[in-house]
């Protein structure tokens with residue numbers, strides 16, 4: 272926003288893309304029907320307003336709101352991404368004066384008819400071991416692997432964001448994987 276040489280404000284372009292992506296997800300999650308009839312169970316899980324922090328560093332985070340419109344709880348066992356194989360669900364915590372983030376100890380569970388918001392300073396999807404920068408406007412495809420039912424794919428659009436750079440504290444992860 273502070274760079275006058277861009278003819279079109281970035282927020283406007285990425286906002287339009289985010290809106291379009293949400294619309295597509297809403298339709299596909301409802302099997303192509305008009306989804307105004309949410310009164311009976313339509314077994315959909317959706318992600319709205321998904322975005323990823325643009326970065327030149329080797330890690331980034333994905334935010335958005337996951338809504339469970341099914342009649343059962345949804346358990347997200349793991350997440351995959353189009354930009355790295357190393358993806359974790361993180362929560363924020365306080366360590367003394369410092370805000371840190373760490374892998375969730377339990378799988379993320381969303382009760383029936385509830386939403387869970389992933390936001391800066393709170394829960395988020397962590398992208399680790401990035402080989403390439405994530406550029407503003409870039410689309411990253413995420414897949415939520417659900418304990419039951421179909422996996423849920425959605426797209427997050429990258430935007431500039433000054434926050435979400437908490438210290439990473441992997442201390443609580445029992446199984447650290449192979450890294451690279």
Ligand SMILES: [Cu+2]
Nearest residue numbers: 361372373397
């Ligand atoms: Cu994190």
